[in-house]
Amino acid sequence: MSKYAGLNNAAISASQCAKIFFLFGLGSAALIVPTAVTAIAKQDAWISMLLVGPVNYLVMAVYLALAERFPNLSIAQYAERVIGTWAGKALTFTYILFFLLLSALVLRNISDFLGLSVLPQTPDWFIDVTFMIVVIYGVYLGIETIARTGEILFAWGLFVVLIILLSLLNQFELSQFEPLLYEGFERPIKGVYPVFGFPVCEFVFITVILPLVDKEERPKLKRYINWTVVLITVTGCLLTVFLIGVLGVSETARSPFAVYDMAKNINIEEILVRVEILVAIVWIGTVFMKLVLCVYVLAVLTGQMLNLSTYRPLVFPYSVLVIPLSLIAYRNSAHTNLFAMGVWTTYSAFQGLLLPSLLLAVAAIRGLRDNGGGMFPKLAQAGGNRGSEADKGQGEEPSPA
């Protein structure tokens, strides 16, 4: 491991960025979202998952356009340049609250899943604390370590998803999809709503990760991100198709963790059975990536808002805050359904689409572009030159594009 791997001025490759983006997308959504979409769109839920693709592409286009204007700055930094220092800090504060709550909700997903299906007698707080210890260590080591972990989990995730789907082919029933589009496109369009907020608009985390991509790799970034959007759409669609084909509409719409329940049905000649734990392992891996990225972005945004020299001292205090938040976030399963599938989408769209679009519009109207360096100042400069002063020193760097 590089001596400086934990510092903020680390760099990752474009493919690593795409892989962590994929894992974030697969994250908690893969296990939970198909249930919500199927409850709305019934047997046409797979069409909803297909319709999400172009929406996802449009949301990513906003982030990529912002990254093109401010290639070396995170959203906290260019917000201050676009709308002024204090308004920018206020905007960053809304993102800090967003990622704080998102971290707590993702942690709650993990404890709910493990508590319901794998460790029913273990207290939630114990699962949360155990998981957060690993998350703290991952965030503390920095983005390079997170990205390398993502490379391992990406391959395993895809492999297990493929194995699970292939193993279920013998139980797939096409009749479960009938009647197709019996109410036209209204239901599939309504089915896009929960996915739009969870996870599409949560992809705003990438505005903090994009400036960390190696400058030589940036020309490839747009292509990688676009292909990842396709991969996320295809994976989501395939999972939904198999859920409906294997479990049927009513069981998928009722099950809190439908993909896990679907994997319980795998039975190939009584030889390959009880492999649902593979789904649990991969899901815990992808959710771990999502939580690590949320806490990392949370700490980095706070560090940048407060002009700190490093985000590391903030990681543990934030984790102490995230655990109790996750414990009290939801009161019961009805509250979970209302918030996660109803309220969250509007909040997520506000933070993930509306605010970045407004920033992009203001930057375009004012003709703002900035190729200056936006990373944290080096630790040696921490006592004197902080934040903007250090940025000015790097401001003459040529644009990587």
Place this chain on the structure above:
Amino acid sequence: MLIVIGISLLAAVAGTLIWIRNGKKGRKRERAWALLLLAIGTTYAIGVQLRLPMPNPVDGITYLFGPVYKPILGWIQEEL
């Protein structure tokens, strides 16, 4: 009660570590913010454990976005 003592002890150890690790490197600003966040987190964790009426951000967001999400949810759930 045991868990409250545990949280307090953990916070004290973490606070000491933050103080030591960031004091010597001229990172007093980082130390101050980290300790403030740790104090907020510890207070919140103890409050939750003691079942005090701690503010839940989920309720705040539900209230704040009520005028937006309710009509959308109404449209989605009609004839379901």
